[in-house]
Amino acid sequence: MDRTLVYRTIWRWHFYAGLFVMPMVLVLALTGAVYLFKPQVDAWEERAWRDLPATVTVSADQQVKAALAAFPGSRFHSYRLPEAERDAALVHLALPNHGPDHGPDHGPGRAMRDVYVSPDGKVLGSLDPEWRIMQVAHDIHGQLMLGKRGSWLVELAASWAIVMILTGLYLWWPASRSLAGVVWPRLGGGRKVLWRDLHAVTGFWVSGLALVLLVTGLPWADVWGSAFKAVRTELGWVKGKQDWTIGGAPAGGDEHAEHQHDAMAMGVSPMPMGTHRMPDGTLMTMSSVSLSEIVAEAKSRHLPFPVIVSPPGTPLRFGGKAKSEWSVRSDTQNRPLRVSYTFDPMTGRETSHEDFADKHVIDRVVAYGVAWHEGQLLGLANQLIGVATALMLVMMSVTGFILWRRRKPADRLGAPAPTVTPARMGGVVVIVLALALLLPMLAVSMTAMLLIEFALLRRLPATARWLGLRASLNAGSGSA
DSSP states (O other), X not given: OHHHHHHHHHHHHHHHHHHHHHHHHHHHHHHHHHHTTHXXXXXXXXXXXXXXXXSOOOOHHHHHHHHHHHSTTXXXXXXXXXXXXXXXXXXXXXXXXXSSOSOTTTOSSOOEEEEEEOTTSOEEEEEOGGGSHHHHHHHHHHHTTSTHHHHHHHHHHHHHHHHHHHHHHHHHSOSSOOSBTTTBOOSSSHHHHHHHHXXXXXXXXXXXXXXXXXXXXXXXXXXHHHHHHHHHHHHTOOOSOOOSXXXXXXXXXXXXXXXXXGGOSOBOTTSOTTEEEOTTXXXXXXXXXXXXXXXXXXXXXXXXXXXXXXXXTOOOTTSSOOOSSEEEEEOOSSGGGOEEEEEOTTTOOEEEEEEGGGSOHHHHHHHHHHHHHTTOSSTHHHHHHHHHHHHHHHHHHHHHHHHHHHHOOTTSOOOOOOBSSOOXXXXXXXXXXXXXXXOHHHHHHHHHHHHHHHHTGGGSHHHHHHHTOSOBSSOOOXXX
């Protein structure tokens, strides 16, 4: 009897978690599956600017000059080395500031443009980096295109998805059943049994993979990521720059660091020749080392694509003060392969070097998780496993919705009713408290839900009945 009471209580938590999470799971699974193929989609999007016929080759400095001439008043931000010799270079520019605001996430500053320049110095075309296919998929997946508030919703959904998976595993756990309906679905038991088995069996197979995705996504979340960063800082677990964002903002604390384009280096004609404007507005002697020389040095290092060269004075990608040196970094999504260098602007001498081994062990663990999450740790195999995970999550969402609609009464939400006799759930309570401690958004939302339920909803008979908050005298059979 007591196991039945526990079963029904956990079933209720699973029901409510699933009802909230499943729509978000569909969005995150589909956008995540698309983002797994970022390198391929980026290459397709840039297909017109690859493998170009070129009889002559100009320097990187001349390519940047051509890009700046095509967009008068713009400033040079960075140069992406071509993946192959006959591909166009990508020159990242800050466009002239024609207004005080460029969107809810950007704040004041300049809009950006990716300009493609052929090896012979011709401007072939440009793209708005904020509206590239993979950037849109990334913004939906991480923030629902709503900025920080969207990040909170995604984090909330991820927290409850963990609850949904753990409670689902408890409901799936076999008692005396055979492997049929546990490890594979029963095909001859009728529609009701088939839908139940498709949901439960798919949940079993996807649970481990889904939990890995959820946990590896938490460092990016605004609340969890900020708390994680604070704990790491307090314990002295920080070494070097953090190379992932928190809630869509740079980890350095300045959410507009990548959009403070008036501070960027290499503005062309407005500054006197031989000078360089620093972020504070002062002028310094311009680097005697040219972009072309730094690009040549970067090529000789054979870094994983994409390789980005940034001039002195450019704000760091993930926040912090601007460097007064040339920066060369590999931005490959396979994070363990990333490496970065800085070079003295006057002599070209290497002044710093950071690779995966130089990072704190915590950063390395997170980097492995992020690379897996983005489908780049193990190449195509990683991408295919990610797609399979996404498809199983979609299957769970669809079958869960069908199961709900098949059993939902016309006048009620269809939640399993609580029993009159409270279940003894000491172990479960400990697990819930541990999850609440580790997942702050779960703790806040759970507290808010309980307060609203007991302070308001249970006092409204019709609402309480529709939501299934009225205790049932019959404990039921314990079957979902």
